[in-house]
Amino acid sequence: xxxxxxxxxxVGLVSAACFAEFGVRVICVDQDNQKITRLKAxxxxxxxxxxxxxxxxxIERGTLTFANSVSSVLNEADAVxxxxxxxxxxxxxxxxxxxxxxxxxxxxxxxxxxxxxITKSTVPVGTGREIARIVKETNKKAxxxxxxxxxxxxxxxxxxxxxxxxxxxxxxxSERAAVVMKALYRPLFLMxxxxxxxxxxxxxxxxxxxxxxxATKITFINEIADLCExxxxxxxxxxxxxxxxxxxxxxxxxxxxxxxxxxxxxDTLALVKTAQxxxxxxxxxxxxxxxxxxxKQGMAKRIIDACGGKVEGKTICILGVTFKPNTDDxxxxxxxxxxxxxxxxxxxxxxxxxxxxxxxxxxxPDVTWCRDAYEAMWGAHACAILTEWNEFRALDIARMKxxxxxxxxIDLRNIYRPEEMKAAGIGYWSVxx
Numbered sequence: 001x002x003x004x005x006x007x008x009x010x011v012g013l014v015s016a017a018c019f020a021e022f023g024v025r026v027i028c029v030d031q032d033n034q035k036i037t038r039l040k041a042x043x044x045x046x047x048x049x050x051x052x053x054x055x056x057x058x059i060e061r062g063t064l065t066f067a068n069s070v071s072s073v074l075n076e077a078d079a080v081x082x083x084x085x086x087x088x089x090x091x092x093x094x095x096x097x098x099x100x101x102x103x104x105x106x107x108x109x110x111x112x113x114x115x116x117x118i119t120k121s122t123v124p125v126g127t128g129r130e131i132a133r134i135v136k137e138t139n140k141k142a143x144x145x146x147x148x149x150x151x152x153x154x155x156x157x158x159x160x161x162x163x164x165x166x167x168x169x170x171x172x173x174s175e176r177a178a179v180v181m182k183a184l185y186r187p188l189f190l191m192x193x194x195x196x197x198x199x200x201x202x203x204x205x206x207x208x209x210x211x212x213x214x215a216t217k218i219t220f221i222n223e224i225a226d227l228c229e230x231x232x233x234x235x236x237x238x239x240x241x242x243x244x245x246x247x248x249x250x251x252x253x254x255x256x257x258x259x260x261x262x263x264x265x266x267d268t269l270a271l272v273k274t275a276q277x278x279x280x281x282x283x284x285x286x287x288x289x290x291x292x293x294x295x296k297q298g299m300a301k302r303i304i305d306a307c308g309g310k311v312e313g314k315t316i317c318i319l320g321v322t323f324k325p326n327t328d329d330x331x332x333x334x335x336x337x338x339x340x341x342x343x344x345x346x347x348x349x350x351x352x353x354x355x356x357x358x359x360x361x362x363x364x365p366d367v368t369w370c371r372d373a374y375e376a377m378w379g380a381h382a383c384a385i386l387t388e389w390n391e392f393r394a395l396d397i398a399r400m401k402x403x404x405x406x407x408x409x410i411d412l413r414n415i416y417r418p419e420e421m422k423a424a425g426i427g428y429w430s431v432x433x
Contacts, residue, residue: 003079004029004074004080005081005120006029006070006081006103007082007084010048010153010155010262010329011151011153012030012081012083012084013055014159015162017058018054019184020063022187027073029066029069029070036066042055047355047356050159054159074107074110074115075112075113078115078116079116079117079118082104082118083151086123086270088265088270093273094273100121100123101131104117104135105134105138111142114143114176115144116172117144117145118148119131119147119148122263122267122270123148124204124274125208128146128171128200128204131146145172147170147200148200148204149170150203150204150206151207152166155261156325164193166194167195168188170196170203171202173200181197182195208274209271211263211271215288217252219259219288219292219295221235221239222258222291222432225255229431234432235432239255255431257334257386257431258299259292260323260334268292269289271285296334296337299334299338299412302412302429303410304342306382306410306427307381307406307408311346311382312345312347313346313347314346315379316380316381317349317377317383318349318384319351319352319353319376319384320356320388320389320392320413321335321351321353321357322359322360322387325354326389328358329356333387334386334412335360335387339351339364340364343366349368350367350368350377350378351369351376352370352371354389354391373395374400377403377404380403381405381406381408383408383410385412388413397421397424400426401425407427408427409426409428411431414431414433418430
């Protein structure tokens, strides 16, 4: 089989590389000529563990190639995936489908044979129908079907998520299209991966429902953490007790500064807007969005309070600026709320992140970027841990105390034990403990 993947961003590039690993011939298309040139040379535009090796391996095998125009590569494709960005639209919070609909037009102009058009991008309910309308309007002779195949890739473990998924959701309404989709995912069928084949609208909504539920779960445990602090309970033990219940599960019950990233913030907001638009408001998700926004904005105050209520003229060390470990993604990271708030309060910020500093420099220009965690701590009046990178989990506590001007650590990810820090003579603040 041969497929085309439109979009060499996070979802598109990972999907293209993984399908190529399955043995499918894949052409990944992006209009960014510089990105395509880099990819052809084996240079990754994003940080994702194992992706560079997988891309290079399949370039050498000949199963993965890159191009900058869909018109030159679609004539032999059995299917084309739309994996372009769907950011939050400015002004109203809806998903911006400009790139999706432009991709649909570009595909329609180039269709010469039956092709399955698949949305991999996260899109609101009704997008598949609109893509079909656009293709028919653009090319009345086009022979095609539209499918929805939402991705469930976690940044930092995306390759494993694609190769060994919990499930595959396929929204299609034609047996001909279903045959193509099953052939593409045949390696997963052989592994007995659950396949849910349903209609377009159901598949589109499933993605949003899943992300909204996980975001709500995070927000719930964060509110429990606030209660724990007031009554003297330990949120980690509460979460463990909850998670051992099979009906609840332990994942996404980690208290912290709030969720961020490329999916949860925009997907929860898009779901709220869609629900309002059709007259079925989702109050629980609306509240989740509101609580999370306020939580991120309030995290700087925790750091300031730990510093005695004032940081003017002080230096604060920040460890981790990406929204989660094992990625360089800065989208909706809590650091984008915390660092400017500290600077506004008069603090100087020194920071270190294992992978995100190149992206972060563009967004946080007045930060002193350091070579490692200890350099960032040197001479600082406090150290705040914002991202739970593995290399921050076993720092030398004695060396931390020596490096810091004042022995204050604010651990927003709960990666250290309070009694351990207390024994070392470090003033320690965490979340929900």
